Amino acid sequence: MEEYKKFFRQITVSIAIIMIIFVIGIIGFMILEKWSFFDAFYVTAITLSTVGYEMPYKISNVTKVFDALLIFSGISVVLYLISSLTALFVEGDFKKILGVLKMMKRLENISDHYIVVGGGKTGEYIIDDFMKNGVPHVVIEDDEKKIEKLLSRDEYKDLNYIIGDAKEEDVLIKANIFDAKGLLLTLPSDIDNLYIALTAKTLNPALYVVSRANDAEELRKLLYAGVDNVILPPEITGKRMSSMVLRPNVLSFFESFQMDFGENFNFEEVKIPDNSWMIGKKLRELEIPKKIDLVVIAVRNNRKTQFNPKSELVIKKGDSLVVIGDKEKIEKLKHYVIMQE
Known part of the structure; x- marks a missing residue:
């Protein structure tokens, strides 16, 4: 750049x-x-x-x-x-410059997207997942070499990125933070993640923020700053290692799940709009397994999750359906929840 x-x-x-x-x-x-x-x-x-x-x-x-x-x-x-x-x-730089200009045009029109701060290893895993699922996103990274490394991959040729410091308001504004859906903080510094979270929440209070944290003591500060969810890599690594010893067969099942069913098979949470025809109806009346061919494994409301919900469960405002199945059918469900009865 x-x-x-x-x-x-x-x-x-x-x-x-x-x-x-x-x-x-x-x-x-x-x-x-x-x-x-x-x-x-x-x-x-x-x-x-x-x-x-x-x-x-x-x-x-x-x-x-x-x-x-x-x-x-x-x-x-x-x-x-x-x-x-x-x-x-x-x-051959002319083609590259045209690519940058096209990317800048995309940034002007992007909305309902996620902002990924950091293009390191953690950020790369997030970008991979977003690319596979067609999730609109923008990457903010102050190290140009990391961006060049990402762009060297063919699947990242249309990557939306901004080279700059996410702690600066102007950089977040360039990423169209006002129309963004969420923010993912992957920087190794908890202090940097905390500062960016505060700045981002000031610009867009409705932003859904997820941050990594290296120190458990910083977790509470991030939550106070308005971060919705905090991930502790040491904790996740520790639990995974213990699971390999205590529950090797269960872990093996989940690891092979994606491989057996393919990338189009996924877990997803589908939000039910407040004006949906489903509100007030029992789960069995929705006939989701029959009409959409999806399995409802949980119903969430205000961060409370009811697993293996009973067929007599009444759908309320604010509920979300956690389903498992083919991505195309999940997209069909998203339209099904808003259609008229």
Whole structure:
């Protein structure tokens, strides 16, 4: 990204210098030869363009020296500009710049997306999952090398990213945080994650924030800052290792689950809108297994989860259905909950 900014600066500076030289030429001819503006403009134009026309008037030796300096200055800047443009096409950077411009256009229109702060190992796992599930997202990373590493993968060619420090409001605003759905903080520093969470919640109080934390003592501070969920990697690693010893068969079952059923088979939580026809009806009346071919494994409300819900369970406002099944059928369920009875 910085290379592209540098290139655009070079082009802009080159054009600005040419315009300055042009203005100097007009003013110089007007002063040295007492020409009118249009005569000075015309002579400056043919001088800088080096078209080879003769001077329309006899000029003094001082003016000849001035004219020669204009020619050399103009040629030097034009050659520099041409060499920059040639390098742009020859080295294949033009296609990359077009990709960056397209990405910037996508960022302007993106909404209901997730912002992933950090393009390291943790962030890469999140991006992989979002890419596979078609979830719109933007990655914020201050290390350009990490972004280049991600872009080197073919599946990341359309990655939306911003190179910058997420602790700065302007960077979060560039990621369109006002229209974002959620924020995922993966930085190794708990303090940085805490600061970003506070800033993000100030800009968008409705934002759903998930953060990692290395220290259990920082967990409470993150929750106070408005983080909705905090993940402790050491705790997860410890529980996984103990499960490998205490419940190896159960763990093996879950690990092989995705492999056996394929990537299109998934767990998902489907929110029931407040105006859904399902409100007030019993679970058996919805006939989800029959009409959608999905299994309802839980019903959630206000973070309380009722697993293996009974068929007589009445659906209330704020409920979500946790289902397991094919992704296409899950999408069908999302439309089913809002359709008229």
